[in-house]
Amino acid sequence: MKLHAERIAHLNTVTAYGPGYIDVNGVRHHGNLILLPDTPVQAWNVECFESLRPEDFDALMASRPEVILFGTGRSQRFAPPRLTGSLLRARVALEAMDTRAACRTFNILVSDGRRVAGAILQEPAQA
Numbered sequence: 001m002k003l004h005a006e007r008i009a010h011l012n013t014v015t016a017y018g019p020g021y022i023d024v025n026g027v028r029h030h031g032n033l034i035l036l037p038d039t040p041v042q043a044w045n046v047e048c049f050e051s052l053r054p055e056d057f058d059a060l061m062a063s064r065p066e067v068i069l070f071g072t073g074r075s076q077r078f079a080p081p082r083l084t085g086s087l088l089r090a091r092v093a094l095e096a097m098d099t100r101a102a103c104r105t106f107n108i109l110v111s112d113g114r115r116v117a118g119a120i121l122q123e124p125a126q127a
Contacts, residue, residue, distance in 0.1 A: 011037045011110050014103040020124045022103060035118030036063050037110045049077055049121060054086050057094075060117040067093040067109070071102030071120035099123075 012035060016023040021030050024041050032044040046056050049072060060068055068087065070079060076098045087094050097105065099120055109116040 012039075012041065013107045013110055017100060017103045020122055022099075022120065022122065030122070032122055033118070033120045034059055035106055035120060036060075036065075037116065039063065044119060044121075046121070049073065052079070052083055054083050057083070057087060057119060060119060061087075061090065061092070063117055064115060065092055065117040066115045067095055067117075069102040069105055069109075069116060069118045069120075070094055070096045071099035071118060071122075072096055073099055073121045073123045076101075 012024050014022055014024055014035070015026050021028050022033060023029070024033075024035065027041075029041055032046055034042040034044045036042075042059070044056070044059075046052055057068065076096060078096050079094055084094050095105070099122060102118055102120055106116060106118045
């Protein structure tokens, strides 16, 4: 799906997404990603939802986000409390949603000037 929201030139926005990919500013990315408004897209070196550890969210904390959008793949899955304790102590909200919703919400929050970070899990395209 292509997104055609008004783009702020100096900030990252998701411009399209589909099975196994996300385009940020028109550049296609595959695999799990960390999205920040004003930093190059980074690979998120996690295997899958089940293997997540609390420290997997540490790379996002350096940007001091208000909220982390946690894209959990094709369907919404909630992060277990063992993953969110350090985020709660730092007063950072973690919003879990399917990856498509996380992409749309990321764009909305970036355009509103919010300090948002995206932790995006992608499931490979089905053959």
